[in-house]
Amino acid sequence: MSSLIPPYCELKGEEIVAGLRGIAVDPRDFVAYWVYLSTRDPFAVLVATLLSQHSTDRKALEVYRRLVQVVKNLSPASFLNCEEQELAEILRPVGLHRRKAKLLRTLAREVVDFDLKALSNLPTFEARQRLLRLPGVGPKTADVLLLHLGHPLFPVDTHIARITWRLSWAKRPCYEEIQKVWMELFSPEDYQEAHLRLIQWGREICQARKPRCFTCFLRICCSFAKEGGGLKNSFWYNGG
The missing domain is CATH 1.10.1670.10 (Helix-hairpin-Helix base-excision DNA repair enzymes (C-terminal))
Structure with a gap:
């Protein structure tokens, strides 16, 4: 103890x-968990977690579903092909929509050539440090993703x-x-x-x-x- x-x-x-x-x-009350169960996609989990910052999980889930309709596969490349203003309008219900739109595009640019699934094979400390270097990713966001990827x-x-x-x-x-x-x-x-x-x-x-x-x-x-x-x-x- x-x-x-x-x-x-x-x-x-x-x-x-x-x-x-x-x-x-x-699960619908936990947007990152719901997205992980639905997609097993680490980038989608990061997106969902960032949407929930300063918002409710239910509201973040609504916006996430709207993103899936507009941005399609939610890959980093798809975010880079989406205009920031259009993205901001979709994110408006979760608050700080302009900041989050800019942040998501910056994050997508950072990970477009990075296989986030590979984090599951790294030592926990190293995987966490890599995530913490990404824009908008703090301790909680990093730990949520890594927990889903099997890290203790x-x-x-x-x-x-x-x-x-x-x-x-x-x-x-x-x-x-x-x-x-x-x-x-x-x-x-x-x-x-x-x-x-x-x-x-x-x-x-x-x-x-x-x-x-x-x-x-x-x-x-x-x-x-x-x-x-x-x-x-x-x-x-x-x-x-």
């Missing part, structure tokens, strides 16, 4: 996974960060520290399921404004719940 997890918490990783199974997960990584989004912070399992609201907590707690074979279910738990139970602590099985080891909630409702987090 991670040294950051307090000794009074007797829940083990597999018990937390079992508890999280009390919440339903719909645990992406952290704002919901997972909030849950960790409320549990007091991280000393700092830092991506790497939060990630380390869950990677030490769970077995690698549970990373994908636990990642998705924790996000959904944050959406439905450990909500930002009105957390439903009374329905949460984690309340037995949660500092936030023990203090009655409300005292730690805000925290700094920066992923990408």
Whole structure:
């Protein structure tokens, strides 16, 4: 068990996974996961993840489907053949549409001659460093893709960060520290399921404004719940 997890918490990783199974997960609520299941295409997963930044997964999925109709196969070359203004109009519903249109074309230019599927055969650290050098790709975006490609990584989004912070399992609201907590707690074979279910738990139970602590099985080891909630409702987090 991670040294950051307090000794009074007797829940083990597999018990937390079992508890999280009390919440339903719909792949359509996770645009990158849905796109991976539908295409097995790493570039399409990158596109989907970038669309979801500063937007909801449902809205990003709607825009992704529109992109498939207009840009067709969503290859890097197809993005380069699409006018930036036309692309921006398609992306308008997910916000920051001009910035994202420019970013997607820049990303396409960087990877047009790069086989992203080859990342699955590289050591995890090297594959991650290569992705982090790409425009618009931060730690979360890189980890989402690499997890789908079979690398033992645990992406952290704002919901997972909030849950960790409320549990007091991280000393700092830092991506790497939060990630380390869950990677030490769970077995690698549970990373994908636990990642998705924790996000959904944050959406439905450990909500930002009105957390439903009374329905949460984690309340037995949660500092936030023990203090009655409300005292730690805000925290700094920066992923990408």
